[in-house]
Amino acid sequence: MSTQALQLEAQIPQLRRYARSLTGDAWAADDLVQDTLERACDRWQLWKAGTDLRAWLFTLMHNLFIDGARRAVRQAGQRVDIDDVAHELATPAGSTDQVLDLQRCLSRLPGEQREVLLLVALQDLTYEEVARITGTPVGTVMSRLSRARTRLRELMDGTLAGPPAVVPLKRLK
Incomplete structure (x- = not known):
């Protein structure tokens, strides 16, 4: 070989x-x-x-x-916005299966936040490596990671009242 x-x-x-x-x-x-x-x-x-x-x-x-x-x-x-189908992803009341709950909560994170969180937490990559992989600045990686951790914590605790506020952004080029 x-x-x-x-x-x-x-x-x-x-x-x-x-x-x-x-x-x-x-x-x-x-x-x-x-x-x-x-x-x-x-x-x-x-x-x-x-x-x-x-x-x-x-x-x-x-x-x-x-x-x-x-x-x-x-x-x-x-x-399809994940928050529009959140009711389909919610865990059944009284469920004690934390792994399944974590998977569902991870699936509710925006893709770019979930990706950064998994690369840093699961794959143990540095911010610089994640920035290279995703093609984003290190500061953006850190920001996405922070927002992902906060949102995941809120989802796991059940304290997230609704979908995150969507702020319309203009594309500048």
Whole structure:
């Protein structure tokens, strides 16, 4: 087995865990991991030896996931706001299954907040690595992480009264 294959194989458990958190579905996660590994093999020459392979693979996965999400939105023609279907995600009254509750609460976080939270907390990446993976400034990573932690805490405690206030932003270019 080649060195390349061994290096990639060692990253599969972390890739699967991250893909599962992104997609929320085991089958979709496995597909995302396979697509990531295929892209990594096709573009192996772009990885610089001595740099963090895990961060490079997570960047590939992040980009594939975002591309797939955008494609799905274009194909579906509409978007569903997670807060509009929150009642379908709420845990049953009296449920003591904290893991399931955590999964549901994570799914209610905005995608960019959930992604940053999972990369920092689950994958133990630094802010700089997460910034490189997501293509955002370190300050944005820190801000998203802070908002994600606050919102997750509120969701877990049941103190979140309603959906977060949406502030319309103008795109400046």
